[in-house]
Amino acid sequence: MDSIYKSLAEIVGEGYVSSQPEELYIYSKDLGTTEPRRPDYAVAPKTTEEVQQIVELANREKIPIVPLGGGLSLAGLAVPLRGGIVLDIKRMDRIIEVNEKARYVLVECGVSQGQLFSYLERHHPSLRHSEPGAPPQATIAGNIAIHGQGDLAQVYGFNSDMVNGLEVVLPTGEVCKIGSCSISSGWFTLHPLPDLGLFFGWAGTTGIITKLSLRLFPSKKIRDVEQFVVEDAELVPEIVYKITHTEMAEDIVAWSQAVPAAVSGLHQVNILMTADSEKELEFKKGLFWDDILGEYIRNGDGGFVGLTPALKASLVQRPQITTTLAADFKKGGGFEYVGAIMPVETYPECYRRGAEISSRHNIPYTVLGRVIGRSHAMMFSWTYAFNRADPESIRQAKEALHESDDLALELGGTIWKPGVYGQKLVMERMEPNTLKLMKKIKELLDPNGIMNPGNWEVM
Amino acid sequence: MALANYKYKDMIHRCFRCGYCKFPGDWIDVNSCPAYARFRLESYSTGGRLWLIRAWLNNEIDWTERLAKIVYSCTECRNCVERCPIGFSGDIVDMVIAARGEMVERGSIPSAVKDFLENIQRQGNPYGNARIKRGEWVEGTGIKKYEGQEFLYYVGCVGSYDTRAKETAKTLGEVLLKAGVSFGVLGNEENCDGNEVSKLGEESLFQLLAEENIQKFKDLGVKKIVTLSPHSYNAIRNDYPKFDGSFEVFHYTQLLRDLIKGGMLDVSGGFNTRVTYHDPCFLGRWNKEYDAPREVLNTIPGIELLEMERNRGDALCCGGGGGNFYTDFLGGSEDSPARIRIREAYATGASIVAVACPNCMTMLEDAVKAEGLEERLKIRDISEIVGEACLVKRAE
Numbered sequence: 001m002d003s004i005y006k007s008l009a010e011i012v013g014e015g016y017v018s019s020q021p022e023e024l025y026i027y028s029k030d031l032g033t034t035e036p037r038r039p040d041y042a043v044a045p046k047t048t049e050e051v052q053q054i055v056e057l058a059n060r061e062k063i064p065i066v067p068l069g070g071g072l073s074l075a076g077l078a079v080p081l082r083g084g085i086v087l088d089i090k091r092m093d094r095i096i097e098v099n100e101k102a103r104y105v106l107v108e109c110g111v112s113q114g115q116l117f118s119y120l121e122r123h124h125p126s127l128r129h130s131e132p133g134a135p136p137q138a139t140i141a142g143n144i145a146i147h148g149q150g151d152l153a154q155v156y157g158f159n160s161d162m163v164n165g166l167e168v169v170l171p172t173g174e175v176c177k178i179g180s181c182s183i184s185s186g187w188f189t190l191h192p193l194p195d196l197g198l199f200f201g202w203a204g205t206t207g208i209i210t211k212l213s214l215r216l217f218p219s220k221k222i223r224d225v226e227q228f229v230v231e232d233a234e235l236v237p238e239i240v241y242k243i244t245h246t247e248m249a250e251d252i253v254a255w256s257q258a259v260p261a262a263v264s265g266l267h268q269v270n271i272l273m274t275a276d277s278e279k280e281l282e283f284k285k286g287l288f289w290d291d292i293l294g295e296y297i298r299n300g301d302g303g304f305v306g307l308t309p310a311l312k313a314s315l316v317q318r319p320q321i322t323t324t325l326a327a328d329f330k331k332g333g334g335f336e337y338v339g340a341i342m343p344v345e346t347y348p349e350c351y352r353r354g355a356e357i358s359s360r361h362n363i364p365y366t367v368l369g370r371v372i373g374r375s376h377a378m379m380f381s382w383t384y385a386f387n388r389a390d391p392e393s394i395r396q397a398k399e400a401l402h403e404s405d406d407l408a409l410e411l412g413g414t415i416w417k418p419g420v421y422g423q424k425l426v427m428e429r430m431e432p433n434t435l436k437l438m439k440k441i442k443e444l445l446d447p448n449g450i451m452n453p454g455n456w457e458v459m
Numbered sequence: 460m461a462l463a464n465y466k467y468k469d470m471i472h473r474c475f476r477c478g479y480c481k482f483p484g485d486w487i488d489v490n491s492c493p494a495y496a497r498f499r500l501e502s503y504s505t506g507g508r509l510w511l512i513r514a515w516l517n518n519e520i521d522w523t524e525r526l527a528k529i530v531y532s533c534t535e536c537r538n539c540v541e542r543c544p545i546g547f548s549g550d551i552v553d554m555v556i557a558a559r560g561e562m563v564e565r566g567s568i569p570s571a572v573k574d575f576l577e578n579i580q581r582q583g584n585p586y587g588n589a590r591i592k593r594g595e596w597v598e599g600t601g602i603k604k605y606e607g608q609e610f611l612y613y614v615g616c617v618g619s620y621d622t623r624a625k626e627t628a629k630t631l632g633e634v635l636l637k638a639g640v641s642f643g644v645l646g647n648e649e650n651c652d653g654n655e656v657s658k659l660g661e662e663s664l665f666q667l668l669a670e671e672n673i674q675k676f677k678d679l680g681v682k683k684i685v686t687l688s689p690h691s692y693n694a695i696r697n698d699y700p701k702f703d704g705s706f707e708v709f710h711y712t713q714l715l716r717d718l719i720k721g722g723m724l725d726v727s728g729g730f731n732t733r734v735t736y737h738d739p740c741f742l743g744r745w746n747k748e749y750d751a752p753r754e755v756l757n758t759i760p761g762i763e764l765l766e767m768e769r770n771r772g773d774a775l776c777c778g779g780g781g782g783n784f785y786t787d788f789l790g791g792s793e794d795s796p797a798r799i800r801i802r803e804a805y806a807t808g809a810s811i812v813a814v815a816c817p818n819c820m821t822m823l824e825d826a827v828k829a830e831g832l833e834e835r836l837k838i839r840d841i842s843e844i845v846g847e848a849c850l851v852k853r854a855e
Contacts, residue, residue, distance in 0.1 A: 015498065015792065016499065016500070018500060018502075020523070020525050021520050021521070021523065021525075021526075022502045022511055022520065022523070022525055022526050022529055023500055023501075023502050025502075025510075025511065025514055025519070025520050026500075026501045026502045026507050026510060026511065027501065029510070031475060031476050031477075042500060042501075044499050044500060070478065071476070071501075072477075072478075088499075088500065088501065090489065090499065091499050093488075093489070112486070112489060113486075114482055114486025114487075114489075115486060115487060115488060115489070117486055118485045118486040118487040119487065121485070122485075122487070135477035135478055135479060136478070136479065136482055136486045137477065137478025137479070137481065137482075137489070319486065321544050324475060324477040324479065324544050324545070325544060325545075327473075327475035327477065327545065328473060328475070328545050328546055331470075331473060331546070332472065332473065333472050333473040333474055333475050333545075334475065335475075387472070388472040388473070389472040
């Protein structure tokens with residue numbers, strides 16, 4: 001038994017470390033198309049102190065560490081590109097505090113979306129978080145770390161904009177608190193202390209988030225959704241712009257897909273709204289239908305989609321199951337998508353070019369744009385299902401994904417949670433001094449280069 | 460290539476590893492998969508197990524003792540079947556069983572599983588205890604051998620040999636006598652029902668056991684069977700028909716419910732305490748029987764029935780399925796599913812955990828001791844609760 005294994009076993013206990021082929025196989029894999037790479041160890045710590053000790057060990061031994069939450073980035077961000085230790089943080093799953101008056105929750109990094117959702121429903125039903133639509137195993141911290149967006153994106157922005165504070169273990173092993181928690185016991189604000197936001201979007205290369213304080217928002221009694229459909233993709237940006245002006249919608253998602261054939265080429269705009277009374281709900285619906293969408297209906301440019309109760313229920317449910325079902329489109333167990341943060345006005349071109357890429361790769365197109373802020377941007381996704389048992393299917397999906405990465409940047413957007421391929425594209429276009437700053441930050445925080453190496457490597 | 464011969468070769472790759480299989484219906488915790496709760500490494504989750512099975516059959520990884528333990532750590536509780544959103548969900552547990560079958564064919568199974576199966580083959584029970592001792596539990600009860608009565612009371616291996624479970628076998632028999640039910644037992648002639656044998660992947664042995672049992676039952680003219688264990692209930696009800704063995708099968712809680720309702724069993728003696736009920740997997744998720752045990756408990760005066768947070772289709776498995784009550788792959792930790800379940804039971808405020816399965820009885824009684832709750836929480840089979848209420852037996 002090697003000395004590193006022994007040290008890890010002393011830190012977390014024999015049962016929570018493995019260098020066996022079974023764990024090395026499983027932890028080498030991403031759920032998407034990223035090529036697997038084997039770690040040397042898989043470790044599941046329980047406390048911040050254990051994480052700290054592991055990081056200190058990794059620095060001494062110059063061995064990489066790759067933090068892993070739910071493993072649902074679908075971009076290979078937790079594949080250990082240079083081997084080392086995969087740190088499965090899901091045992092750190094305590095919900096530490098819910099502060100109702102200040103509307104925040106303090107969680108450990110391994111708390112899952114499902115767990116938080118359920119906990120709030122049971123114990124704090126007037127509060128909710130921005131639920132990202134990922135499978136419930138996805139962790140709160142992991143989603144924040146990749147700048148995820150949820151069903152409150154249109155109102156409040158990225159999920160990473162909803163953070164009040166962090167506890168992190170730096171790559172050199174120090175435990176650091178960021179936000180009001182660094183000077184008091186309250187975790188209610190990140191600002192106005194000096195900005196130390198160095199841990200989001202970095203793919204775990206700057207440290208390990210061990211605790212996180214997340215803003216919560218009012219949870220209303222009624223959830224409803226309306227769906228509007230247009231044939232002309234060019235109309236989508238202006239429709240979205242007008243709906244966001246009302247400041248009455250919650251989640252706004254524009255989407256189009258090839259299957260079933262009846263909807264192919266059409267553009268659906270789902271408007272999710274919540275209310276505490278029927279009166280409030282009807283008022284909001286009146287704004288959308290009478291004041292905005294009615295004009296398009298009268299002009300023959302769009303229509304109201306009648307949703308059955310079952311379909312409505314599936315669209316408003318939390319957590320959302322539809323994301324996972326995409327994995328079974330080809331009865332193949334897999335899908336991956338390029339998510340890009342794009343100007344809303346690029347929706348038509350994103351759709352057209354995406355449909356073309358899908359067609360060339362024999363994949364029915366599936367595109368979606370979730371509005372962030374008041375039309376400030378959208379997360380636009382090109383989704384490619386593949387069959388895990390068919391290498392050709394995987395190859396086609398991978399090619400389509402790379403082309404979509406290229407497309408996002410060509411159209412003036414940026415790639416959300418890019419894998420290594422997308423990271424390189426972004427860095428090639430990046431302003432040189434910005435790139436230098438990234439390099440400085442990484443070298444300062446991680447002088448031994450142990451944190452998820454291979455990601456955001458500035459040459 | 461082994462994958463080409465695997466029964467589920469066309470679907471095992473469809474697992475996305477979304478992780479739904481770890482959760483109960485309301486997402487509150489990831490420990491609803493007993494093996495994942497115990498080990499918290501991805502290899503032990505349902506999705507991890509399916510990916511490893513595929514990798515092994517595809518020659519990407521070699522067979523190891525550890526791989527076998529991972530495959531055999533599944534208790535077949537079917538939580539994953541209930542929760543998986545992918546279209547193949549109904550076959551998930553069968554995929555694991557089929558993989559075990561592949562290991563059995565190669566002789567590549569964990570030694571504890573080998574012992575389990577060999578003991579059944581030799582002595583008709585997993586403990587390896589002598590066949591002639593199987594019927595000893597009947598002594599002093601007045602329970603008769605089956606000779607054409609209305610019901611065959613089928614006790615099963617755990618009820619016949621496990622010290623604690625034998626008490627429940629006796630008590631149930633005495634309750635049935637009190638209710639005037641016409642029944643008999645096979646005693647030493649009873650053989651293993653084979654439920655665990657089948658779930659451990661030894662299909663040939665299971666077929667042998669099933670066919671022998673079916674012939675025996677037919678020769679004796681058995682039409683109705685009441686089982687102590689949900690495991691027996693599952694095998695005889697759902698699998699024996701494949702071998703031309705169709706009988707009217709009841710789990711004992713179903714019969715007790717009908718007897719109480721029909722006035723044949725007087726439970727007015729009551730049972731004054733707060734009780735929580737643990738749904739056994741082979742009665743609950745496998746056979747969708749969640750109500751009969753509750754109906755029995757609710758008819759007994761004095762019982763305040765408290766539900767655990769995870770109940771019915773969301774009940775956390777005790778960890779005893781898949782032979783784990785014997786092989787104990789999930790023991791040895793405060794995160795063992797049985798200990799988690801006992802903590803949940805204790806949190807209800809109940810002082811009694813009612814069970815309807817001798818495997819659950821074994822697992823949860825050990826867990827109570829491990830949690831240091833012996834003075835505050837007792838495990839009682841529903842037959843024992845009914846026994847006290849109808850004055851057959853006083854609980855200690």
